[in-house]
Amino acid sequence: MVFFNTKSTIILNRIIRAYTTTSNITVDALVYSNYGKPSEVLKWHSYPLPALTPETVQVKFLASPINPADVNQVQGAYPLKPPFQLLNEKDDIKYAVGGNEGVAQVIATGDKVKGIKVGDQVIMAKAGYGTWRTYATGPASDFQVLPMTDSVSNIQLATLSVNPCTAYRMLKDFVKLNKGDYVIQNGANSAVGQSVIQLAKAWGIKTINVVRNRPDIDALRNELEQLGATHVITDDELGSFETKSLIKEWGQPKLGLNCVGGKSATEMARHLSANGQYVTYGAMARAPLSLPASLLIFKNISFHGFWMSRWTDTHNMEERKIMIDELIDLMKRGHFVEPKWTQVEWKEEPVKAAVDQGIQGYGSGKQVILF
Amino acid sequence: MVFFNTKSTIILNRIIRAYTTTSNITVDALVYSNYGKPSEVLKWHSYPLPALTPETVQVKFLASPINPADVNQVQGAYPLKPPFQLLNEKDDIKYAVGGNEGVAQVIATGDKVKGIKVGDQVIMAKAGYGTWRTYATGPASDFQVLPMTDSVSNIQLATLSVNPCTAYRMLKDFVKLNKGDYVIQNGANSAVGQSVIQLAKAWGIKTINVVRNRPDIDALRNELEQLGATHVITDDELGSFETKSLIKEWGQPKLGLNCVGGKSATEMARHLSANGQYVTYGAMARAPLSLPASLLIFKNISFHGFWMSRWTDTHNMEERKIMIDELIDLMKRGHFVEPKWTQVEWKEEPVKAAVDQGIQGYGSGKQVILF
Numbered sequence: 209m210v211f212f213n214t215k216s217t218i219i220l221n222r223i224i225r226a227y228t229t230t231s232n233i234t235v236d237a238l239v240y241s242n243y244g245k246p247s248e249v250l251k252w253h254s255y256p257l258p259a260l261t262p263e264t265v266q267v268k269f270l271a272s273p274i275n276p277a278d279v280n281q282v283q284g285a286y287p288l289k290p291p292f293q294l295l296n297e298k299d300d301i302k303y304a305v306g307g308n309e310g311v312a313q314v315i316a317t318g319d320k321v322k323g324i325k326v327g328d329q330v331i332m333a334k335a336g337y338g339t340w341r342t343y344a345t346g347p348a349s350d351f352q353v354l355p356m357t358d359s360v361s362n363i364q365l366a367t368l369s370v371n372p373c374t375a376y377r378m379l380k381d382f383v384k385l386n387k388g389d390y391v392i393q394n395g396a397n398s399a400v401g402q403s404v405i406q407l408a409k410a411w412g413i414k415t416i417n418v419v420r421n422r423p424d425i426d427a428l429r430n431e432l433e434q435l436g437a438t439h440v441i442t443d444d445e446l447g448s449f450e451t452k453s454l455i456k457e458w459g460q461p462k463l464g465l466n467c468v469g470g471k472s473a474t475e476m477a478r479h480l481s482a483n484g485q486y487v488t489y490g491a492m493a494r495a496p497l498s499l500p501a502s503l504l505i506f507k508n509i510s511f512h513g514f515w516m517s518r519w520t521d522t523h524n525m526e527e528r529k530i531m532i533d534e535l536i537d538l539m540k541r542g543h544f545v546e547p548k549w550t551q552v553e554w555k556e557e558p559v560k561a562a563v564d565q566g567i568q569g570y571g572s573g574k575q576v577i578l579f
Numbered sequence: 580m581v582f583f584n585t586k587s588t589i590i591l592n593r594i595i596r597a598y599t600t601t602s603n604i605t606v607d608a609l610v611y612s613n614y615g616k617p618s619e620v621l622k623w624h625s626y627p628l629p630a631l632t633p634e635t636v637q638v639k640f641l642a643s644p645i646n647p648a649d650v651n652q653v654q655g656a657y658p659l660k661p662p663f664q665l666l667n668e669k670d671d672i673k674y675a676v677g678g679n680e681g682v683a684q685v686i687a688t689g690d691k692v693k694g695i696k697v698g699d700q701v702i703m704a705k706a707g708y709g710t711w712r713t714y715a716t717g718p719a720s721d722f723q724v725l726p727m728t729d730s731v732s733n734i735q736l737a738t739l740s741v742n743p744c745t746a747y748r749m750l751k752d753f754v755k756l757n758k759g760d761y762v763i764q765n766g767a768n769s770a771v772g773q774s775v776i777q778l779a780k781a782w783g784i785k786t787i788n789v790v791r792n793r794p795d796i797d798a799l800r801n802e803l804e805q806l807g808a809t810h811v812i813t814d815d816e817l818g819s820f821e822t823k824s825l826i827k828e829w830g831q832p833k834l835g836l837n838c839v840g841g842k843s844a845t846e847m848a849r850h851l852s853a854n855g856q857y858v859t860y861g862a863m864a865r866a867p868l869s870l871p872a873s874l875l876i877f878k879n880i881s882f883h884g885f886w887m888s889r890w891t892d893t894h895n896m897e898e899r900k901i902m903i904d905e906l907i908d909l910m911k912r913g914h915f916v917e918p919k920w921t922q923v924e925w926k927e928e929p930v931k932a933a934v935d936q937g938i939q940g941y942g943s944g945k946q947v948i949l950f
Contacts (some may be wrong), residue, residue: 287877469872490871498869501840501862503885505660511882513875 210250231421233257233266237341238559239303241292243284246563250282250306251288252556254552255296257562258345265348267330272310272339272365274552274559275473276576282306288517290336306563308517312351312572313345321348329354331369331532333525337516340559342579352508352525354532360539363576364546371529372535372544374489374516379413382485383462387412390458392475393465394418394443395492399547399574402435409436410543412453416461418443418476435545443472446479457478463487470495482507489514548573582593600742604637606630607836608712609930610674612663614655617934619887621653621677623927626667629716631687634717638701642737643710645680645923645930645946650937653677659888661707664905666860676709679888682721682736683715692719700725702740702903706888709928713950723896725903731910735917738770743906743915745860745887746774750784753856753883754833758783761829764836765789765814766863768799770918770945773806775836781914785912789814789833789923814843817850826850834858841866853878860885919944 235257240249254540260266280286292303299303314328320329330351333337337350354365379385391408395401396417408415417432419425421442429440438460445451460481466473467490474497477486486509489496503509520528538544552562552575561573582909582928606628631637644831651657662674685699695701701722703710710720715721719888725736762779766772767788779786788803792813800811816822826832831852837844839859845868848857857880860867874880891899909915923933923946933946 287873365768407657427625474867488870488872488875490876496845496869496871498867499859499876499882500867501859502658503861504868506884506885506889507859508886508889510884511870511875513872513877513879515876515879518877518879572633 212225223375227397233343235295235341237295237338237342237553238306238556238563239295239305239338240282240306241301241303243282245352246279246282246566247560250560250563251302253295254402257343259317260316262320262343263347264318265314265324266343266345267312267315267351268315268343269310269312269339269341269579270329271362271579272577273367273370273549274307274577275309275370276566277370278307278309279305279563281308282563290338294381298579307339308332308335308337308339309366309370310339311354311362311368312328312339315343315350317348317351317552324348324351324353327357329365331365331441333520335520340555340577344468348369348383352528352532354374355358355536357536357540363544363549364544365536366576367547367549367574368532369520369533370516371399371547373531374400374404374514374579375407376531376535377516377519378409378465378487378489378514379404379407379463380485381514383488385411385413385462386548388414389463390414390416390438390460390461391463391465392416392418392455392461392472392476392479393467395490396432396437396440398467398490398492400465400467400489402432402547405432405542406544407538410538414438414459416441416455416458416479418446418472421445421498440443443468446472446475452479465489466497467492469497471495471498474500477511480507480509482509484509486511487514488512499540549575549576552577554579585910589666604714604942606666606712606714607673607925608666608709609677609927609934610666611653611677612672612674614653616933617650617653620936621931622835624666624674626670628714631689631716633688633691634718635689635716636685636695636722637687637688637714637716637782637922638683638722639714639892640681640710640712640950641700642733642950643678643948644738644920645933645937645948646680646741648741649678649680649936649938652679653934659707661709662883671841673694676712678710678712679708680731680737680741681708681710682739684927685722686697686714686789689717695722695724700727701733702736703889711948712904713925723899723903726907726927728911730918732909733949734920735910735915736907738918738920738945739903739906740891742770742918743774743778744890745771745901746778746795747884748887748890749836749858749860750775750778750834752885753858754786754835754933755818756782759785759830759916760834761787761809761826761832762783762834762836763787763789763826763832763847763850764838765844766838766861767803767808767811767882769838769861769863771836771838771860773803773918774915776803776806777915778909781909785809785830787812787826787829789817789843789852814839814846817843817846823850825837831855836860838863840864840868845869845871848874848880848882851878851880853880855880857882859883864894868923920947923948925950 239253292302417437421444463485466488469491470493610624663673788808835857837859840862841864
């Protein structure tokens with residue numbers, strides 16, 4: 209192993225920086241200047257990477273997913289609006305760069321930057337950064353450094369900050385779960401649902417996983433059980449007397465996680481134990497959640513929402529680091545597998561088509577751009 | 580002022596006890612042995628007051644209201660089931676005594692009883708005690724002593740432990756309210772609603788009060804404003820653009836209190852500030868609460884239920900004493916007026932008719948039995 213003393217590290221950094229800042233790197237980015245149908249408003253935009261300053265760092269993006277929320281954001285249908293800004297001094301239109309999640313590598317750091325160094329892998333510090341681009345220059349506070357690891361893939365790192373973190377927070381922040389306690393969730397084969405299954409398994413928490421009924425239900429059941437699901441039931445079974453008895457026998461869940469809404473989401477709430485907590489983080493059925501007063505008043509169930517972007521914006525990097533370190537540690541130890549994914553080619557038309565396509569089904573997995 | 584020394588107090592207590600325990604007091608009670616329509620299942624039952632023991636006290640009831648929940652309880656439609664028990668040694672049927680709320684006065688105390696003395700005014704320590712009776716003998720722990728006061732009426736004391744306490748807890752336990760903060764509530768002219776208005780006023784909290792539209796709306800508006808309501812609006816106005824603007828101008832409420840349910844309860848939730856808390860304690864419209872996912876996820880509103888009986892059963896007498904002392908102090912100082920009420924004659928048929936009638940309208944006020 210080679211050790212550099214402080215002076216030689218500074219010199220090395222200057223060499224790297226001199227290389228990058230004078231190499232006239234061109235950024236390719238998928239941007240938009242107004243909201244609308246993704247394939248119509250998104251455009252390919254190439255511009256010189258803004259110069260390094262003493263307070264900024266330069267990063268090269270490695271992989272960025274296309275998440276459902278990214279699509280809604282381009283459509284203007286998402287409450288988190290991206291910043292529209294001049295991406296370089298030659299632009300005369302303010303653009304937003306698409307995407308909110310991704311992993312990048314630091315290629316240069318300004319003199320005054322601390323706690324982040326060339327070679328570090330980073331994720332975005334906040335949602336709304338714009339990750340569908342090849343390079344970026346920004347203040348060090350825009351990025352959060354990941355622990356060094358070889359055994360975790362770029363796909364896992366690029367898709368870490370939304371789905372696994374959502375699962376982590378929902379399991380931690382609403383009720384104290386002890387080993388052996390039950391959680392019930394619908395949309396259990398979604399990306400968050402699979403994260404919930406794996407985290408709960410790693411922490412000794414049992415899961416009741418509700419999925420839509422389908423012809424190949426046994427294959428799906430099998431797959432989720434392989435991930436660590438304790439029980440898998442279909443939404444058809446959710447309201448039956450048998451299911452009610454079964455769940456009472458297993459142990460009524462203290463926590464319910466809902467990304468579906470509508471009638472089956474109400475049915476799911478009825479299975480919670482008294483004083484249970486019920487967290488909504490999605491609405492795939494596009495129907496409201498209907499709550500009989502008795503669930504609120506007499507069973508004392510509380511209903512909350514969870515939105516990862518808000519959590520990230522209202523908590524500091526230290527709190528986020530604890531979560532990310534633990535998730536990456538679980539990934540290293542094989543408790544958290546790479547999600548199913550398909551590569552999106554980093555060219556204008558394929559990416560635009562992928563964004564238009566939006567939410568893909570379970571079978572083909574998450575769409576990820578590799579740069 | 581006359582002071583008794585300990586010895587003379589003991590002698591005095593013995594004289595009082597000797598008088599009461601040998602006076603063969605007869606208890607008249609309205610009881611039921613199975614659930615059903617109140618006038619059909621309720622019956623008048625007279626029996627000797629059980630003898631005093633070293634650990635018990637004897638009380639004489641002064642006033643007991645007929646609350647909507649009491650009616651549901653007789654019908655068997657209430658989650659809190661009363662104890663069915665042998666009321667005296669000559670009975671061969673187990674009865675429940677109707678009623679859950681009331682004020683009584685201590686007429687005798689056992690030798691080993693501490694902290695409660697003859698002449699004390701008491702309320703029931705827990706819900707489900709059975710207050711539609713003239714006398715009772717029970718362990719001291721069945722009763723909670725009220726602070727001595729002349730200026731608070733028996734009606735106020737008899738109706739203290741459900742409605743004013745519900746208002747108190749809902750204003751205290753779900754979000755920290757500072758002076759000038761807003762609360763929005765529907766059913767604002769209900770007994771709890773009026774308690775909320777008066778407590779909020781006393782504590783410097785502003786209220787937006789939603790009531791059903793009606794021909795004499797101005798009279799009602801006036802009446803609620805006299806009690807301390809900051810604003811009164813009708814449910815018709817709740818969803819309008821003007822109301823939305825007005826409420827934004829006044830200040831979006833941090834807390835919503837719902838005893839109605841249905842569509843207008845959803846409309847009310849939309850007026851809360853981000854991170855607001857919404858508490859359901861009734862369902863007068865008998866329709867579920869329908870929640871758009873965006874209110875949960877993006878606006879981060881949490882939805883809870885509140886049930887006073889559960890609070891009382893899960894908190895100790897000391898915690899309850901703090902609340903009751905504060906409420907009685909507000910009553911003494913004129914911040915909390917006697918609710919509208921009508922007297923129910925303490926005879927079998929009038930009481931049964933009053934229970935059948937159940938929830939009376941706002942105009943005629945709460946039905947209270949005076950013994």
